[in-house]
Amino acid sequence: MIKHKSSLLLIINSLLVFSLIFYVILTSFTSKTKIVYVDTTELFDGFLMTKELKSKGEKEFLSKKAALDNLYSQIQSKSINASQKEILMKQFIQEKEELEEFNQIYASTESSKIWSRINSYSEDFSKENNYELIIGTENKTTVLYADEKINVTKELLTYINKRYEGLK
Amino acid sequence: MKDLNKLFCIFCALLFVSCKKETNDNPKNSEIRDRYFNLEKIGWKSRAYTQKADDIAFTAIEVPIQYYLLKDLGTENLIPVDSLYEENKRERIIEFTFQQDEEKDLLEKNFTGIDYTDAVKYMSFGLQKDFYVVTSKKDTIACSGVNYERTYKIAPYQKVLLFFSGIDPNEKIQLVYSDYPFRKGTLKFQFKDTYTQIAL
Numbered sequence: 205m206i207k208h209k210s211s212l213l214l215i216i217n218s219l220l221v222f223s224l225i226f227y228v229i230l231t232s233f234t235s236k237t238k239i240v241y242v243d244t245t246e247l248f249d250g251f252l253m254t255k256e257l258k259s260k261g262e263k264e265f266l267s268k269k270a271a272l273d274n275l276y277s278q279i280q281s282k283s284i285n286a287s288q289k290e291i292l293m294k295q296f297i298q299e300k301e302e303l304e305e306f307n308q309i310y311a312s313t314e315s316s317k318i319w320s321r322i323n324s325y326s327e328d329f330s331k332e333n334n335y336e337l338i339i340g341t342e343n344k345t346t347v348l349y350a351d352e353k354i355n356v357t358k359e360l361l362t363y364i365n366k367r368y369e370g371l372k
Numbered sequence: 373m374k375d376l377n378k379l380f381c382i383f384c385a386l387l388f389v390s391c392k393k394e395t396n397d398n399p400k401n402s403e404i405r406d407r408y409f410n411l412e413k414i415g416w417k418s419r420a421y422t423q424k425a426d427d428i429a430f431t432a433i434e435v436p437i438q439y440y441l442l443k444d445l446g447t448e449n450l451i452p453v454d455s456l457y458e459e460n461k462r463e464r465i466i467e468f469t470f471q472q473d474e475e476k477d478l479l480e481k482n483f484t485g486i487d488y489t490d491a492v493k494y495m496s497f498g499l500q501k502d503f504y505v506v507t508s509k510k511d512t513i514a515c516s517g518v519n520y521e522r523t524y525k526i527a528p529y530q531k532v533l534l535f536f537s538g539i540d541p542n543e544k545i546q547l548v549y550s551d552y553p554f555r556k557g558t559l560k561f562q563f564k565d566t567y568t569q570i571a572l
Contacts, residue, residue, distance in 0.1 A: 253557060317557040324424055370421060370546060370562035 241339040241350050242357040250361045252368050253321055257314045264310075268303050275299060325364040333359075404450040411436055421563065425556035427473040428483075432547050432561040435465050461541045464505070466534040468547075470554070475528035484553045494553055495520045495530060505536050506546045513539055 248254055275296045279289060330338055338356070341347040366372040422431045437460055441453045472478050479491040486494070496518075503515040517535040539545060547561040 256558060313555075314557075317555070320426055321557065324426070367423075368560060370423065370560040 238333075238335045239337045239339065240335050240354045240356045241341055241347060242355070242360050243344075244340040244342050246357050247322065247340075247361055247364075248318065250365075251318060251322060252365050254318050257318065261310050261314065265303070265307065268299070268306065272296065272299050272303060321368070322364060325367045326360060328367070329360055329363045401450060404454045408438060408442070408447075408450060408453075411438060419564070421561040423559040423561065425551070425554075425559065428478065428554055428556065429469075429471045429473070430549065430551075430556075430559050431469045431471070432549075432563075433467040433469075434545075434563055435467055437461070437463055437465055440465065462538050464536040464539050464545065466536070466547060467531065468503075468534055468549075469529045469531045471529040477525055478530055478554070485555075486553075491553060492520075492522065495532065496522075498552075499532060502550050502552050503534055504548050505539065506548060507539060508544045513537070 275292060278284065279292050279296060284292070326338060330336075333356075335356075338360075339347060339350075341350075344350065363372070420431050420433045422429050424430070438453065438457050441456050445453050445456070447453075470478050472483070476483075478484070479488055479495070481487060481491075484491045484494075499520070500515045500518045503518070505513045505515075507513065513536050515534050516537045519533040519535075521531045521533070523530070534547075536545075545563050547563070549559045549561075551557060551559060
């Protein structure tokens, strides 16, 4: 009876040891560092905030350009005298400079706003999906090789667009 | 004396007939009470929706207008409260807060780029044009008013109440904010179902 009991205990113990080893192996496999990559150009262009700011900037640019064209046609007109022409010319030069400045500043300031928002949403995305590293690459120029399986551009794009629209 | 007794008896009989037991269980009142009880149980406010841009958190919370009506009129007689609600049910009130991660005063010049006084002025009078609402029918409703709750640096956030008119009470809304004072771009807040009904 005692012999039978000890063999039963031995079986139970060995089963417990095996299950512990199995658990350790399983956790070591699943806790592997999760590294993924995204195409930054696709991400930036597909982001709704980029599209909205782009169309807003274009509208503003076109209205400024229309005003400048109008001024140019006034300068070209023969109905105005030399002094008026000079005043209009000064105004034209000033507005042209402003337009060029707007063109340069708008793109850089709005791009930094967009990237800051993408970064903030990407942080939450990686936390939700347990990613430890998201590599951003522009048309795979900075990454020599990456398996398509770890390309999460579409997933991240959907996520950031949902977050931007306030849906998540 | 007999006549006097007779008269007294008639008077008593009339008194009994004329007095009617007052009933308190007005069906309308109890229905309103149930409805308001539900609102109270869900904490009066809808879920808070937060968008973070850099170190600033922007939070929008929809508050049912009954909350303000009850605050003003009390809970004793709900019929006037409800009738006022019916009159104003197409109005929406949204609580909007700005908070910095390290609880710094957001109206300082390093956040806004303008003087503190001008920033306070902007929050009080200029903020209205930065907000609008898009309904589920894709109607755009401009903000009809803003009430800035000045905290005099006591609270670690800046809070404004936003008012919108002409929105169907059953419609879901999306609040759109084009951030001008902190230059963080456009922020959107999609409000889901405003209230969750609790079965009693």
